[in-house]
Amino acid sequence: MRAEAAVAEAKTGTNRAATLGDVARRAGVSLSTASKALNGRGEVAPSTRERVEHAARELGFTTNLVARSLLEGKTGTVGLLTSDLEGRFVIPILMGAEDAFGAGQVNIFLCDARGDAIREQHHIRALLNRRVDGIIVVGHKTNPRASLGHRLPVPVVYAYAPSEDPTDHSITPDNRGGGRLAAEHVLSCGRTRIAHITGDPAYAAAVDRAQGVSDALASAGLKLVGEPMFSVWTEQWGRDATAALLDSHPEVDAIVCGSDQIARGVLDTLRDYGRRIPEDVAVIGFDDWRALTLNARPPLSTIDPGLQELGRMAARALFGAIEAGETSPGTSYAPGRLVIRGSTIATR
Amino acid sequence: MRAEAAVAEAKTGTNRAATLGDVARRAGVSLSTASKALNGRGEVAPSTRERVEHAARELGFTTNLVARSLLEGKTGTVGLLTSDLEGRFVIPILMGAEDAFGAGQVNIFLCDARGDAIREQHHIRALLNRRVDGIIVVGHKTNPRASLGHRLPVPVVYAYAPSEDPTDHSITPDNRGGGRLAAEHVLSCGRTRIAHITGDPAYAAAVDRAQGVSDALASAGLKLVGEPMFSVWTEQWGRDATAALLDSHPEVDAIVCGSDQIARGVLDTLRDYGRRIPEDVAVIGFDDWRALTLNARPPLSTIDPGLQELGRMAARALFGAIEAGETSPGTSYAPGRLVIRGSTIATR
DNA sequence: CTGTTAGCGCATTCAC
């Protein structure tokens, strides 16, 4: 028998956890008085409250939220449905949501659909059967995704990947703004011959960031050196693309990258070709993936997409929707933030 | 009013979700018959079962697990308490646990204590109040951690970081075995002048892996070139350590690294010094952090610590303990796996 | 101020 069970048995005469009834009996009051005393509702004589609290402490009583949930019709839980946990984007969002909720006594059910629609449906069913108060759907790309529809009995907020349905509430990173920030930064460093190497054009993130870069250059009356170079999100591509770029446009003095991984590859090839960073060529990444940026040579300037804040925003939006009984439609954008390191401004 | 509420109202005459009572009424049977019909318990006439199922479908009835939990005294939920979500170790473990449980209709509450003991206590309280059936505690280092004690009313399994208390049930990576695997591999490649560069000696993982490396060399009648080099878990240290190593022991023909990050730094310095990899020096990492290993030049051989499997083991252990009513004491080790890539065996 | 009563939604006896 587990130790606690023994304790409970010794104290209550049974081997189950103490209930409010046990507390009431021990304190010599009724159930409802005990309830009021512990929850601070209604008028209870200070002396009784004290007695009840004492009894509760002695029995190790903790209120059964399952029972309370059944009664109140709200559970104080939400589901977080992700399509791939492996992706590193989900985690900061999850952390943000966790801490926005954490304060408010909400607990999160985590479900990973592994990118499979069937499994997603299955999880939604399970969450609804558990009577979660709301659901956050986190995608792994910023491309709009299918809506869960409006037939669900609880509010839904879409994070990272916005819903295709504009009447849903979505929160997604401001990639276009982030691209603009990156380009404006290298412009402000006096660079004028700027190239852009980025990832898979099937990702909205790649396209949006590239657009932001173009916007910034256009505002400065400039154009990109060559065309934006789209391919895959890897260091390898960063290396290869840079070699090609130096061949065709040796005059380049800054490279804005679509991701930190690509930027790492870019740095490698620049070194191999004897270009000094940032003196000859400035490099800036995107994502602020610390494991990559902090250890680069030199440390990589980048755009922090603010995912944790995005998670907080999602949690707050969902919370508001739960209170209000419905979500407000529309897409919000989580702002990115420029992080300057040695790859754009020389350290000394 | 949300769409679903409207639906429910149209169908049941109220704006709440359909209950078993609604189904029973609509099917013209009693509550208990409806229950039996839907759960396949007891003897129910095929025709009435059909009628009940039909009614349930029409009303969009889904059984309320909160009510069932209250009744059965089990919730089918478990808590996963982690001390830092940022660390990349937690995620695969979480995934493993999710999928081991997923099949069995168990849902996971995720809690991040951010490495703070107060917050940890707070989360434990919350989880117990929600009447989880068990808890998995995931640490971010493999150093033994404080036990939650045996006074909890539910079983606890410790994953990654084992409990200090040997009567708890813990599952942790076999780092010593992993170190051995790594060293045996480079030995099998014909290397004999082997060095070890690794991370923070305050981490049991560093010490255990180093021990495994020594074990393997000793079995082969060899000794490490120089002493194991301990410092921090960064690429920067990998680079610096390698430079020092090549200075003091230019004859080195293999470097076993304590992590993939360190290995990446090692590769960089070897290149800078003109050593060919793997012809002149073989390099092997640890962790199989794909973002780092696959994009290294050449791709990095490494040890996959099997964290997802560790997560599954933890989930199964917890599940067993829940059924049995108590955990079996002891520490199990999740085995690592050698992953061979181009940094130890030349590709062609 | 305190106690009695009535459910929340469901599964399970036990009679019929």
Add this chain to the structure above:
DNA sequence: GTGAATGCGCTAACAG
């Protein structure tokens, strides 16, 4: 085969 009654643990009216 089916249904009425009971209770899981709790809170919220109400009555005393």
